[in-house]
Amino acid sequence: MDGKAPAAFVEPGEFNEVMKRLDKIDEKIEFVNSEVAQKIGKKVGRDIGILYGGVIGLLLFLIYTVVSSMFM
Numbered sequence: 001m002d003g004k005a006p007a008a009f010v011e012p013g014e015f016n017e018v019m020k021r022l023d024k025i026d027e028k029i030e031f032v033n034s035e036v037a038q039k040i041g042k043k044v045g046r047d048i049g050i051l052y053g054g055v056i057g058l059l060l061f062l063i064y065t066v067v068s069s070m071f072m
Contacts, residue, residue, distance in 0.1 A: 010018075
């Protein structure tokens, strides 16, 4: 061993076939990753929506109690 990487010779047809298969695998991986990211985004969006809804509801309740106490 002289520290060099081993050289391999492959026919161009085989090489192209393997590259096509690797591209298909890469596309599938990217698709799955995008689906997972979309699911996470939907969950985060739902949680933020619930938080905003609670805050707005609380503010409306406080405004109502202040306004109703002013007229009593």
